[in-house]
Amino acid sequence: MSTSDEIIVDARRLLCPLPVIRTQDAVAKLPPEQLLKVICTDPGALQDIPAWARIHGHSVVHTETVEREYHITLRTAAKA
Template sequence: MADSLVADRTYDASGLLCPLPVLRANRMLRELAPGQTLKVLATDPAAEADFPAYCRQTGHTLVGTGREGAVLVFLIRKKDA
């Protein structure tokens, strides 16, 4: 499934611990246009709960999730303006 997650931009947060993956992904999403997507790679197990919660709170859409080995993959679509 992770291979099918295509994004406008990718952020590799591997090795970072909570809350850094979400905080840095948030910064990158601010640079994207509404409707564009960000693929986030993370190794922190807390990210499995953090990114869905982040999307619910901010209005961004969690398009998909997956795994590439031990790496968690999240595809987030930036909300409309």
């Protein structure tokens, strides 16, 4: 898997804490510096996922609101 390929996590219609849990589960399977886009409908995820990412060394690359969905793009932490 190339680091330029973006992985999508569909967390639409899930409420806290499920978008974060789905993100955590996906990140655990990814290599360092991989892009991951989370698509969700819970507005709380706009704070929860970036907070989780910072705690675990991942970075938020981009966030956007598209109609009633929130897209959060992360880059997994570099290998320690």
